[in-house]
Amino acid sequence: MITLHHLEQSRSFRIIWALEELGLEYQIKHYKRLPTFAAPPELKAVHPLGKSPVLTDGDLTIAESAVILEYLQARYDTENQFKPTRPQDLQQYTYWMHYAEGSLMPLLVMTLVMNNVPGRVPFLIKPVAKKIVEGVKGGFIQPRLKEHTLFLEDYLATHEYFAGNFSFADIQMSFPITAMQERMKGKFPQMMAYADRIQQRPAFQRARAKSAD
């Protein structure tokens, strides 16, 4: 039996979506975040790093969204619906699979961490902390995030999906794009249209209902 260890409001949604696209039978074990937004310690019993997603299938325990997506595709996508075969699409597929967590997510996580800094320091040094956060965000994170957003907007102007037809690369990329949706409103029409397009898929809708986030 396939079990997905799903932390609420997390990247693990990608895997529910992939499981729904594949039409597989599976169970979800739900975990609530702690008040600090960290994962609960029980997840460490499944994988030493205690992050989500983690998928177990028989004797196998698999962590990392992209690795789980690749595993599910190779093992269960018998008609090769979710991974391209044309060499140029395949190269894009691999690129976006890595880019999502390797290049884009670190900037979004840094933003989240920075936004939390002023709330976590003693009252007296809050103004200093706010200045440091502004400096790091304005001088480092935001210019890079802008470059990435323009890069994605440009790419999506000429591509309906990230690697030819809809594939698991779209599921991998959906998480950062959805996380950026709020700040994209009215500014990045290609990314907004792309987010609408993928979110209309019936499997996405079913995954939403099942994640219960």
Ligand SMILES: N[C@@H](CCC(=O)N[C@@H](CS)C(=O)NCC(=O)O)C(=O)O
């Ligand atoms: N690169 C990993 C990241 C895993 C990860 O950091 N997951 C987050 C949820 S979105 C988590 O478990 N956070 C809880 C914590 O760090 O305590 C992946 O794509 O699976």
